[in-house]
Amino acid sequence: MHEKRGKLVAQAREALDEIRKNTDQARAAELEKRHDDIMAEFDKIEKDIEREQRTAAAEDRIARAAEEERRRQRPTGGDTEQRGQSGGDKPEYRSVFYKFLANGGSLDALDAEERSILRAGVVDIEKRIQTGGSNSAGGYTVPVELQNMLVRSMKAWGPMYDGSIVSELNTSSGNALPIPTTDDTGNTGVQGTEGTALTDDGSADAAFGQKQLEAYDFNTKFVKFSWQLAQDSIFNIEALLSDLLGERLGRLANAQLTTGTGTSAPNGIVTASSLGVTAASATAIASDELIDLLHSVDPAYRQSPKVGWMFNDQTLKAIRKLKDGQGNYLWQMGDITKGQPAALLDYRYNINQAVAGIATGNKAVIFGDLGKYWVRKVGAPVIGVLRERFWPDLGIAGLIRFDGELLDAAAVKHLKLA
Numbered sequence: 390m391h392e393k394r395g396k397l398v399a400q401a402r403e404a405l406d407e408i409r410k411n412t413d414q415a416r417a418a419e420l421e422k423r424h425d426d427i428m429a430e431f432d433k434i435e436k437d438i439e440r441e442q443r444t445a446a447a448e449d450r451i452a453r454a455a456e457e458e459r460r461r462q463r464p465t466g467g468d469t470e471q472r473g474q475s476g477g478d479k480p481e482y483r484s485v486f487y488k489f490l491a492n493g494g495s496l497d498a499l500d501a502e503e504r505s506i507l508r509a510g511v512v513d514i515e516k517r518i519q520t521g522g523s524n525s526a527g528g529y530t531v532p533v534e535l536q537n538m539l540v541r542s543m544k545a546w547g548p549m550y551d552g553s554i555v556s557e558l559n560t561s562s563g564n565a566l567p568i569p570t571t572d573d574t575g576n577t578g579v580q581g582t583e584g585t586a587l588t589d590d591g592s593a594d595a596a597f598g599q600k601q602l603e604a605y606d607f608n609t610k611f612v613k614f615s616w617q618l619a620q621d622s623i624f625n626i627e628a629l630l631s632d633l634l635g636e637r638l639g640r641l642a643n644a645q646l647t648t649g650t651g652t653s654a655p656n657g658i659v660t661a662s663s664l665g666v667t668a669a670s671a672t673a674i675a676s677d678e679l680i681d682l683l684h685s686v687d688p689a690y691r692q693s694p695k696v697g698w699m700f701n702d703q704t705l706k707a708i709r710k711l712k713d714g715q716g717n718y719l720w721q722m723g724d725i726t727k728g729q730p731a732a733l734l735d736y737r738y739n740i741n742q743a744v745a746g747i748a749t750g751n752k753a754v755i756f757g758d759l760g761k762y763w764v765r766k767v768g769a770p771v772i773g774v775l776r777e778r779f780w781p782d783l784g785i786a787g788l789i790r791f792d793g794e795l796l797d798a799a800a801v802k803h804l805k806l807a
Contacts, residue, residue: 394434398722401427409716539770542635547643548739555762563604563767563790570598570796602765604790609637611784634787646793647743658762659752661795665802671749676711676719682804683734686757690800695760698738703746704753757801765792
């Protein structure tokens, strides 16, 4: 599919070159349609590649989990007896948890040693969901390994939770974090005169402000599943639930960190950005307007390693049809062999489906130093299994705490439709 994608781009380039050379309007229209058809096929191939990669990743996770379980259950040395018969190695928390879940969340299915391991693991390693004072009134969290899978899914579903795109701050507690800010870009030095004292009138003093990162709580609501499914598909259900909850938390976090209002919620990067360009049209973006937006951001920010564009996929579709005065497309394909991503006006871009599309009054495109946006993550996402409320079925839910703020409003600008 990578090879096919490369051939499609080569064909698109040939069609574009012919368009430039051909002065016949009918022939040019025919070539433009051919070019658009090729790029539509290119989009389809890219989506196929993404689906293949996600499926392969899920299959790999399931295979690794199954292999790990087989390795734990494999007898050591010449001993072929199971633990309990031979007094072998002490079972691990994860295998005990599997047994607990596969038996409908029933502690009766565990022996005394296994119940002890399960309770100790909950107290020492993870967190307990309890509705009252007794253990039976609560539930036990899914093993820690699943939390890592959740984080990976969350990053895949939105760039705003990805520390390689924005800046992130991880804290173990949710106390409010005041952060001092200052804008000294309007000040500069002055020329001095020999023998003359330096001016000391307070006009050059730095002015400081303050922004604050909170810890807002969000959750997935409960997802119910049958105890029969837990018994019959223990490995698959783990992979399924990790993807399901990770994607839900990922979409939620990405949306809040993109367009959150800043009132009892994160201040989303689009919300916090400042106006760079107002488009002439309410339903379209011109190539010159993208250039104007790029240059509305100070050159100092354009040197940042995290500088780039952000818009949704439909906006990218419209942008990919834009050309400069010489008929060259603004969008540039990357080179997979060199690890070079596609670019827009020589800067990388990030697809974020939470950014509004091209329509009246929308902020459809942002550009700038995305690293000036800080995401505060409190601990790891927590997921819990509740059994008594839904008995004989089980319920699982995810919890997450985070906040986000653009610490320098001049670093990121947006294009707003008329």
